[in-house]
Each structure stands twice: as structure tokens, then as C-alpha cells.
Amino acid sequence: MSMQSARMESQPSLVLRETPPENRNAGLSGDLNQVKIQDLPVFNFENIATATNYFNLANKLGQGGFGSVYKGVLQDGQEVAVKRLSRTSRQGTEEFMNEVTVISKLQHRNLVRLLGCCIEGEEKMLIFEYMPNKSLDFYLFDPVKKVVLDWQKRFNIIEGISRGSLYLHRDSRLRIIHRDLKPSNILLDGELNPKISDFGMAKIFGGSEDEANTRRVVGTYGYMSPEYAMEGLFSEKSDVFSFGVLLLEIISGRKNSSFRNHELSLSLLGYAWKLWNEEEIVSLVDPEIFSPDNVYHTLRCIHIGLLCVQELAKERPTMATVVSMLNSEIVNFPPPQQPAFIQRQIELRGESSQQSHNSNSINNVTVTNLQGR
CATH class of the missing domain: 3.30.200.20 (Phosphorylase Kinase; domain 1)
Structure with missing residues (x-):
């Protein structure tokens, strides 16, 4: 039928x-x-x-x-x-x-x-x-399954997410802020091409509207921009922040939330920033994809990721600029400023974790946990 x-x-x-x-x-x-x-x-x-x-x-x-x-x-x-x-x-x-x-x-x-x-x-x-290869987190954070994600596939996934996000922000009939970009919302088709999913929290912008404010913050801690998590302000730059976290996770093969027991209480963003300042950023690259042949390319991607997660929204590039950077249409990048949330975040609801996508509201903030759906 x-x-x-x-x-x-x-x-x-x-x-x-x-x-x-x-x-x-x-x-x-x-x-x-x-x-x-x-x-x-x-x-x-x-x-x-x-x-x-x-x-x-x-x-x-x-x-x-x-x-x-x-x-x-x-x-x-x-x-x-x-x-x-x-x-x-x-x-x-x-x-x-x-x-x-x-x-x-x-x-x-x-x-x-x-x-x-x-x-x-x-x-x-x-x-x-139907997406036969499930979601990005199914492979990326599994020490065995991640072997299918070589460097070329990971870069293709990064590019695809950036193109899909640019379409949402600038090229579709509507201007849309997704508000919940994360690995579990990136589905993979039979050739491991990425498709952004789950638009239940997306917000349509009308006319010349560039920024909006909400009393009900929805999304997933670890991927929320600081202005959104703390003040309820969201814009294209909120998605850019989430994309930057995603990019750093794809390059490192580690969750932003995987640093719970880190001696310095750093998040992935804080760890990347520490390595950047110590000129040891190459240590962030997942050994599964590290190669002298692609090290220059991977380090450029890390640079882009750090630009996307800068604390101030105005300092972050637009998705149009990100796409140009990834395509090497822009060669010289500005130095990144300090990321937001470099220390490990203490969630508002405490350390206890809930079932995927279950939400709690505390002071009008609705959150979902960091585990994939």
C-alpha cells in the first residue's frame, strides 16, 4: 500500500x-x-x-x-x-x-x-x-561501535548538521530555532548521513525577529547556551552553541557529561579550553580518528567548535559562517574566547538522573537529562 x-x-x-x-x-x-x-x-x-x-x-x-x-x-x-x-x-x-x-x-x-x-x-x-542506523550517540560513545565512524564519516556528519541548521535558520520558508540539538537527535541513514530530528521544542521566528525570551526553558543541559539556560533568551546563536558542543563531542568521541569524576571538575568544554591554552589541543582528538594525514583538518574543526561555544552570543559565528569555515571558504579564524560552562555543571535538580526525556520544572526551567533518548 x-x-x-x-x-x-x-x-x-x-x-x-x-x-x-x-x-x-x-x-x-x-x-x-x-x-x-x-x-x-x-x-x-x-x-x-x-x-x-x-x-x-x-x-x-x-x-x-x-x-x-x-x-x-x-x-x-x-x-x-x-x-x-x-x-x-x-x-x-x-x-x-x-x-x-x-x-x-x-x-x-x-x-x-x-x-x-x-x-x-x-x-x-x-x-x-525510518533511519536504519539509529542515532549518532548509538555509535559515537560506544567504544566498539565507534569504529564505523572514521574521520571522513565524522566530518560528513559535522557538515550535514551544519547544513541542516543553516537551512532552519536562513533558507527554509520559516526561520526556526531547534533548541535541542544533541547526538540523540541526529539520526543516521543507511550511509550514515545525518538528519536532524525531534522538532517538538523548535521555535518559529517571524519577520525580523532575531531573539526571543521564554519563561519555560526546554532542552538538555550540557547543550544549552548560557543566555538560554540562565535567562531564557534564545536565538540562532543558541543553536550555534549546541552545534559547537556536538562538534567537540564528535571530534573527541566523548560526551560533554563524561567528566563527572575529572579531578579539575571540568566539562568537555573546560577540558578543551585547558588543552587549547596549553597548546596540547591535539590530545582532544579521539585516537580512533587521529592520523597525521588529517590532524590539520581535525584541529581546524576543534577551533570552529570553540568559536561556537564562546560565552557571549555575539562572539559566536552564525551557521552561515560555520558552513563557510568547514568548506574552507574562510581560511583565517579569529582566536576563540573562553567558553561558557568550563566547570562541570551542577544541574538544578541535583545529581539524580531521570529517564530519557522526562522533565522537571524548577523555577520555570524544564530540563531533560543528558542521556540519549
């Missing part, structure tokens, strides 16, 4: 282009009336249930605060990933609405593709293209 034939036919209120505009979202309930899915294919629940073997645990790919993700195979053989919203998750409902609104309007080779949705009764699901 093709995607077209999988659309909902039994409930005309959900075949949105056939419904009068004033009743266009009549089939949705509660806050979901706000979701604009006019151009999004709608799948039949029974077809999705069959595709996932009725949401069999053997097909479960992951679990988050929003609900669960399952692998499915449609009747025409197409593999899909089904994000099934938990009926009890208020946060998940908000993210569902946001993700539909944002990603249904996007198309780029480095963004995961939304194929459609299923909204039937209390069931709310998003159907994505």
Missing part, C-alpha cells in the same frame, strides 16, 4: 482538504484544534497498527516523555518510524502540535522527513522515514 492509499478515508473530517475551512480541524480534540495539518497525509490507524505488529515491543525503537517510537513496515514494503503519543503526556501533546506545525513545512536532505500523521480518537501519531 502506498502512502497515498494509507490516508484516512473513513472519517472525512480528517481528510482536511475535503473539509470546509471552518471545520477543517473538526476531527481533532482539545488543543490539537490549533494544529495546521492541511497538507499532511493522514494514515489509517489500523494500517499503522498492522505495520508495527500492533505496537509489538520487538518493534520498539525508543521511549520518551512524549510516548514511544516503533518501527513499522507498510504494505508496500516502505519502512517507517512511528512516534506514538502517550495519552497521559501533556508535554507530549504540546510537542506533537509543535512538531507537526514546524516539520510539515520543511524539506532538506539533512532533516528527517515527516511522512504523515494518524489522529483517530485518542490516538495521535507521527509517521517518519
Whole structure:
């Protein structure tokens, strides 16, 4: 069965282009009336249930605060990933609405593709293209699996994330700040090409808006920029900061949160800064990819990463500049200033860790833990 034939036919209120505009979202309930899915294919629940073997645990790919993700195979053989919203998750409902609104309007080779949705009764699901190689963290932080990520593949991943981020910031019909760039949100296709995923926390900017403020900070500590984590201010430079952390993790093969027992209580950013000032930055490079043939290239990438994580947002490059740096269109880089969070962060909720994507709110700050989803 093709995607077209999988659309909902039994409930005309959900075949949105056939419904009068004033009743266009009549089939949705509660806050979901706000979701604009006019151009999004709608799948039949029974077809999705069959595709996932009725949401069999053997097909479960992951679990988050929003609900669960399952692998499915449609009747025409197409593999899909089904994000099934938990009926009890208020946060998940908000993210569902946001993700539909944002990603249904996007198309780029480095963004995961939304194929459609299923909204039937209390069931709310998003159907994505299936990524056979899971997420970046699955390989990057595993001492055995990381061997598949040689230098060329890692650089290709860095480039792809930068191009996808640039598209979000400048080249799409909308200006979008992702707000949760991290390894578990970078999916890998069959050739290990990266695709940015999970737009549940993304924010659309309108007109000439460059910066926004929120009382509800969402994201993952370790990847949040200081102005966002501390003041609720976010902009393109917030994503640039997250990208810089990602880049340093990809080069080093270490999590930003892996320095808990470091004698100097340094974060990855602090450790990189220490090595930079001691002119020992080559020690940061993952031995798995270290080679005299690519050492110049890897050190340039570290330099770019340090520029991206500078404490002051105005000092960080834009993603357009980052892409030019990676492509060697810009040859001379300015020296980096001190990064933010060079000391290991003490999380607001304490040292205890929660399940992936579970969130706590303390003084209007919502956080997710540092583990991959």
C-alpha cells in the first residue's frame, strides 16, 4: 500500500482538504484544534497498527516523555518510524502540535522527513522515514561501535548538521530555532548521513525577529547556551552553541557529561579550553580518528567548535559562517574566547538522573537529562 492509499478515508473530517475551512480541524480534540495539518497525509490507524505488529515491543525503537517510537513496515514494503503519543503526556501533546506545525513545512536532505500523521480518537501519531542506523550517540560513545565512524564519516556528519541548521535558520520558508540539538537527535541513514530530528521544542521566528525570551526553558543541559539556560533568551546563536558542543563531542568521541569524576571538575568544554591554552589541543582528538594525514583538518574543526561555544552570543559565528569555515571558504579564524560552562555543571535538580526525556520544572526551567533518548 502506498502512502497515498494509507490516508484516512473513513472519517472525512480528517481528510482536511475535503473539509470546509471552518471545520477543517473538526476531527481533532482539545488543543490539537490549533494544529495546521492541511497538507499532511493522514494514515489509517489500523494500517499503522498492522505495520508495527500492533505496537509489538520487538518493534520498539525508543521511549520518551512524549510516548514511544516503533518501527513499522507498510504494505508496500516502505519502512517507517512511528512516534506514538502517550495519552497521559501533556508535554507530549504540546510537542506533537509543535512538531507537526514546524516539520510539515520543511524539506532538506539533512532533516528527517515527516511522512504523515494518524489522529483517530485518542490516538495521535507521527509517521517518519525510518533511519536504519539509529542515532549518532548509538555509535559515537560506544567504544566498539565507534569504529564505523572514521574521520571522513565524522566530518560528513559535522557538515550535514551544519547544513541542516543553516537551512532552519536562513533558507527554509520559516526561520526556526531547534533548541535541542544533541547526538540523540541526529539520526543516521543507511550511509550514515545525518538528519536532524525531534522538532517538538523548535521555535518559529517571524519577520525580523532575531531573539526571543521564554519563561519555560526546554532542552538538555550540557547543550544549552548560557543566555538560554540562565535567562531564557534564545536565538540562532543558541543553536550555534549546541552545534559547537556536538562538534567537540564528535571530534573527541566523548560526551560533554563524561567528566563527572575529572579531578579539575571540568566539562568537555573546560577540558578543551585547558588543552587549547596549553597548546596540547591535539590530545582532544579521539585516537580512533587521529592520523597525521588529517590532524590539520581535525584541529581546524576543534577551533570552529570553540568559536561556537564562546560565552557571549555575539562572539559566536552564525551557521552561515560555520558552513563557510568547514568548506574552507574562510581560511583565517579569529582566536576563540573562553567558553561558557568550563566547570562541570551542577544541574538544578541535583545529581539524580531521570529517564530519557522526562522533565522537571524548577523555577520555570524544564530540563531533560543528558542521556540519549
